[in-house]
Amino acid sequence: METPQKTIIQNGTPLKNSPVFNYINNLSPIKPVRSIPIAQTFGSLSPSVYTPPHKGSRSKSHTYFSDPSKELVEEALLETIPPEILKNDCISTPPRRAAANDGSCGDGETDLQRMCDGNVKRKSDTPDWETQFPETPEMLIYDTLNDSEADRCFLPASSDSKRRSCGGTKPRLEPVSNSKELADALHRGVRRRLLDFEMPDKQTLEKYSSSCVVPPPSTGLHLNAAFAMSSKDTNKYSLSGNIKVGLQNSTTPVLHSHDFAGENETGEAAGQSVVEEVQKSSLALVEMNQSSPKKKRLKSEQAGEGESACKRCHCRKSKCLKLYCECFAAGVYCLESCSCVDCYNKPIHEDTVLATRKQIESRNPIAFAPKVIRNTDSSIMEAGVDASKTPASVRHKRGCNCRKSNCVKKYCECYQSGVGCSINCRCEGCKNAFGRKDVSSFVGMDIKQDDVSETWKTQQNNDLVRYVPLPPSTPMVLRQPLAQLPISSNNMLLPQQSQHLHGASGSSLYESQSFRKQGTSLLSHSRTEKIIEDIENLIQSPITNINAVSPNSKRVSLPHLDSPELTPRRRNGERKLLLSIPTFPSFTPHH
């Protein structure tokens, strides 16, 4: 990934050799190539949308599932990641590439490999990430990998494990002597997460993200952390799908915050922030949906328990083959830690799982789609309401139907997901703190952080939601495109972030403090926008929104986009799927 040696003077400062500059220069070549294939997976609502089981040769584990689109995304992600980030052992590198010696990928030495190799080689003469951003690792570890079911899904159960158990212990900053080993472990985890399901669901990803994996204080770690973190939200999915949605989720609150405080006065710092944002966003792509119910509970459990922390579903009659089962719904297999009875949601019953899944999908193509989706149509946001007040773009795909909970308890999926109710909801007496359907359907969650019940916060287990003051003047131009949605790693909209979007004072970690400090002066506005634009183009799939219509007439539309003015309705009131839907988690076997 050598970059053309261009000389750019930013604010009088030569950035020619800066990592950011190099990174930026490498952006454009990528975008046109990546988005095309991804779009293919979103062709239509028909079941065909779901990529058939990819019997590729990348992985021999039957627990792995693949999705071509994911590969594309991975590539995009990789290319989106500055070499500096990858320098440490290429941890972020999808194993796929490294293992792509099956001949299916053309030349044996992929770009990635070369990049990795190069990075490794440069390792010694490249400033250590830790040195550059001493605070980053810790932040990443604790803030992004705090959940802990990771073990369950992140790392293959069979893998060598001493690997951090899923027990409710917090991630430790134990250094990994062998970064390669760590990289392998992470790769496995990432790989599994990415391949097992086309789109791991939020819960699933959350689990992955959990802290079972202890990232080493390195840049690579950062990347992985981001992945893991992102995965929290991710709904199973194929990267293919909601890239944007993923971005939203990518709001990882932590990464940038203080990292660059020390050098925030430089253009590079700003650029780095952008890069990180991008990374996070990109990584977030991997995650998406994940319904959060379990995860939260798990978190709570994890909070102070050992193995119990990994408990998952408790299905007794569904055999874990129905959407009642959160594991199944999330696109993941049940684990031993589950308390289910007569479980069929296991690799050994792969055929059954796949068949069942198909059946369900045939009934409802988006059955496995992320429960919370975000409309990232910038045009809508811009045209609709003040950009700073449009968090309403994030809503539950179907909306809730609460009658007694007033949408203030986790029975309500909207509330549980941390999003406001929308016009798609049929709830009664809605009091959703994240946005009542009768008030914020299209206006966004006009709520203040304090409005969000402490209950909810508690329910989310602190580590899921971090309440951090929002920066009063974070340039929207910088943050919006990269992380349009203040969604936590859980795919949940963060209260403070919603506030943030409203232009309220305060800040979120997700907002790079460096930006705040720097304002937009370090990188000219136009340039910054350019960067963001490139990034978005790179990441975005032609089809980034999910407007779906349930085959069985159930409401399955994007609240936000479903505005009558924006989306044609069918006579029966259903809305057309204008764009497409991503391939959702699928138990596509990967042989």
Next chain:
DNA sequence: GAGTTTGAAACT
């Protein structure tokens, strides 16, 4: 930990 409540999913 058992029992209850709740609303999504599944079924009719």
Next chain:
DNA sequence: CAGTTTCAAACTC
């Protein structure tokens, strides 16, 4: 498509 049943998570005690 509406009503009912089933189910498992969320919640309460």
